[in-house]
Amino acid sequence: MSMHAKEEFETMFRLARRMARRYGHIGTFEPDDVAHNALVKLLARTGSRPPTVGWLYKTVRSAASDAARAVARERAYVSTNIDGSPGCVCEHADQFGMVYMNGRAGTATDFDHESDVPPQLLQVLEQLAEPLKEVLVLYSSGCNYVEIARVTGAKIGTVRSRLHYARKRAKELLQIAG
DSSP, rough: OOHHHHHHHHHHHHHHHHHGGGGGOOOOHHHHHHHHHHHHHHHHHSSSSSHHHHHHHHHHHHHHHHHHHHHHHHHTTTOOTTEEEEEEEEOOOOTTTTEETTTTTHHHHHTTSSOOOHHHHHHHHHHHHHHHHHHHHHHHTTTHHHHHHHTTTTOOOHHHHHHHHHHHHHHHHHHHOO
């Protein structure tokens, strides 16, 4: 890395840290974590045009949103009992969608049946093709397109397409059932 490139990168990092401080602490994420994640996106960026301050601002904002979604997903794994007391806690799902809860393993969709999901919605999910059901369940559980693509092994464009068709088909099935 040349001296000029190193100085430019350090300048971008200082600027990203300053921008990330606006968002404060997001759960366990500190502003430096948000700035770091934004710069990882900067390094993974393709294209010949150099990044601008506006691009960096949008990337920091996106990294802060990603951190907030990750914190929200972590909270979703803690259930509460009817009286409001803490219930069971399950671990994060692994890359294959396996969740470990109360000492037994199963897919993330197995646990959806145990919750208070309306029977009509369960029937709709059962009627969807497996790839459509998979992306719809992952998206509704808080995963973003990149995470869904990583779990399913599909490209991001394919994930977007499947999610579009899953929503469309689910709406049709709900109208027929209703």
